[in-house]
Amino acid sequence: MRKLFSALVVFCCMLFSVSMCFAALDDQKGPGEHGIQVTDRPAIYYEAYLHDKGWSQRCGEMTAAGDPYGANSLDALRVYVDLNPYLDILYHVHVAGGEWSSWVANGQTAGAPGVPIDAVEISLGGRAAMFFSVSYKVLVEGKGWQDWVPMGDTAGDFSGKIKSIRIKLD
Structure with missing residues (x-):
């Protein structure tokens, strides 16, 4: 049971780390990648x-x-x-x-x-x-x-x- 709990904790930490990487990339997105397309004609x-x-x-x-x-x-x-x-x-x-x-x-x-x-x-x-x-x-x-x-x-x-x-x- 302890091994299963440890594996679950490691998996959750990895999942959290990966999601934080994507969140950091999202903050670096340019215009248009947050719902408004820069190529839309103003x-x-x-x-x-x-x-x-x-x-x-x-x-x-x-x-x-x-x-x-x-x-x-x-x-x-x-x-x-x-x-x-x-x-x-x-x-x-x-x-x-x-x-x-x-x-x-x-x-x-x-x-x-x-x-x-x-x-x-x-x-x-x-x-x-x-x-x-x-x-x-x-x-x-x-x-x-x-x-x-x-x-x-x-x-x-x-x-x-x-x-x-x-x-x-x-």
């Missing part, structure tokens, strides 16, 4: 502050935020990424006749009401950033829509106010 939303009109409605991917058919320029921008806690959206704006704002992330405001912007840069961060990229384009007053630019590049030409923006995840 949703991107954004809104623009229109000069003299206030915040636009929240727009979905590739929808024009701003005033593409009117006279109002963009003064500020907020961008959000949903469905992936391991992905951050980072962005900043260039103020017409001024300087770049500080980089902000995940729905924070870049820019200030009353001061038009003339350029934007957007990038991704976080553990899942290697799986996605972002591109964007702007409508420059008097010049029309510019081409899509890849993340980190400048959209806008520092000489005309931005009236609208479109953003997409690639």
Whole structure:
């Protein structure tokens, strides 16, 4: 009986050791291995502050935020990424006749009401950033829509106010 009890204790210790090894490995897992898949496509939303009109409605991917058919320029921008806690959206704006704002992330405001912007840069961060990229384009007053630019590049030409923006995840 003593041998059986000893064998059972040894077996339980081994089982406990093996389960602790798997628990340690689970703590080292990357994003997506805890129920959320990094390859699941996140949703991107954004809104623009229109000069003299206030915040636009929240727009979905590739929808024009701003005033593409009117006279109002963009003064500020907020961008959000949903469905992936391991992905951050980072962005900043260039103020017409001024300087770049500080980089902000995940729905924070870049820019200030009353001061038009003339350029934007957007990038991704976080553990899942290697799986996605972002591109964007702007409508420059008097010049029309510019081409899509890849993340980190400048959209806008520092000489005309931005009236609208479109953003997409690639």
